[in-house]
Amino acid sequence: MKVSKEFKVGLLVVLGILLLYVGVNFLKGNAIFGKNREFYAVFDNANGLKTSNEVQINGVKVGMVNAVNLHPQTPEKILVKFVVLDDELLIPYGSYVELISADIMGTKALDLRLNTEPVSESKFYQIGDTLRTEVQIGIADQISEELLPLKKKTEELIGSVEGIIKSINSFWDTTAAYTIDESLYEFRDGIAKFGDLANSLTVLIEKETKVVDDVLQNTKSITANLASKSGEINNTIDNISAISDTLAATDIKSVVLETQKTLMELNEVLAKVNNGEGTIGALLHTDSLHIELMQTNQAIQDLLNDMEANPNKYVHFSIFGRKIKNN
Numbered sequence: 001m002k003v004s005k006e007f008k009v010g011l012l013v014v015l016g017i018l019l020l021y022v023g024v025n026f027l028k029g030n031a032i033f034g035k036n037r038e039f040y041a042v043f044d045n046a047n048g049l050k051t052s053n054e055v056q057i058n059g060v061k062v063g064m065v066n067a068v069n070l071h072p073q074t075p076e077k078i079l080v081k082f083v084v085l086d087d088e089l090l091i092p093y094g095s096y097v098e099l100i101s102a103d104i105m106g107t108k109a110l111d112l113r114l115n116t117e118p119v120s121e122s123k124f125y126q127i128g129d130t131l132r133t134e135v136q137i138g139i140a141d142q143i144s145e146e147l148l149p150l151k152k153k154t155e156e157l158i159g160s161v162e163g164i165i166k167s168i169n170s171f172w173d174t175t176a177a178y179t180i181d182e183s184l185y186e187f188r189d190g191i192a193k194f195g196d197l198a199n200s201l202t203v204l205i206e207k208e209t210k211v212v213d214d215v216l217q218n219t220k221s222i223t224a225n226l227a228s229k230s231g232e233i234n235n236t237i238d239n240i241s242a243i244s245d246t247l248a249a250t251d252i253k254s255v256v257l258e259t260q261k262t263l264m265e266l267n268e269v270l271a272k273v274n275n276g277e278g279t280i281g282a283l284l285h286t287d288s289l290h291i292e293l294m295q296t297n298q299a300i301q302d303l304l305n306d307m308e309a310n311p312n313k314y315v316h317f318s319i320f321g322r323k324i325k326n327n
Helices: 005-028 139-172 174-207 209-228 230-249 252-274 278-285 288-309
Strands: 038-043 054-057 060-070 078-084 096-101 108-113 130-135
Touching: 054 078, 060 108, 078 108, 209 230, 252 278
Parallel strands: 038 130, 054 108, 096 130
Antiparallel strands: 038 078, 054 060, 060 078, 096 108
C-alpha cells in the first residue's frame, strides 16, 4: 500500500501539534494525561515569584507554579496557584509553603515543608486547598539589611567631609578673611576693655583698703574684748548651768500639781460666788446692801443739811452764857 505525501504531511502536523501541546503543558506544570493536583498559597508580596518557578521539597522539584495573581477578594494579597506533579505525594495537615531563593541569583521557588509530627489520625490536604505560608529572607535581603547601616554611616561621613571642605574653602575666601580680621579687631578691643576694667578694680581696691583695715581692726578689738571678758562669760554660763541644775532638781511636777489644785479651788469659789452662795455671793447678787447704803447716805445728807440750816439746834455757843430759846 502506497502512502501518499499528503498523508505523511498531515501525520507530521498532528504529531507536531501533539508534541507542542505536551511541551506547553509540561512547561506549565500541568498533568498531561491526568488531573492536575492544584493547591493555593497566599502571600503579602510575590517577591519576584513567577509562573513556572519550581515547587521543591528539600531541593527536589515536585511541582511548578501555575499562576501568580492578585487575590480576587483581598487585592493587597498575592494568590499563588501551584501544582504537585507526584501523584503519590500526600501533604499532611500542618504542612506549609515557604517562599525561598532557590539559587544565589535570587531565583524564587516554593519550598513545601511537610509536617512530620506524629498524629493519632492522619489528615491530608485535598486538591484546591490553601496552605499556610512563610517567607524566607533571601541572601540579597540579608546583604541589604547588613549594608543599610553601613550605607547610612558612609553618607554621614561624606556629608561631614563636604562640610569640612566648605569650611576650608570659606576660610581662604576674601570675604571670610575680612570677617576674620574684624573678629580679631573686636577681640583686641575686648582685651583692651578688660585691661581698663582691671585697672579700675585696682584703683577701687586701693581706695577701699583703709576701710578693710578699719573693719579688720574693729574685728580685732571685738575679739580682744571677748577674750578679756572670758571670765565673766564663763561665770554667766556657770550661773545659767546652776539655774538649769536647780530647775532640774526642783520637783516641778509637784509644784504644777499644787498650782492646778489651787486653781481648781479658786474656780470652785468663783463658781459659788457666781451662784450667789456665801457672803460675797449674796452681796454681789442682792440689792439690799446697796439700798441700805443709799438710805444711810440719804439720812446723813439730810442731817448735814439740817445742821447747816439750824446750827443752833445742834451747837450751843454763847459768850455770856445766855440760852436761846427754841421757837
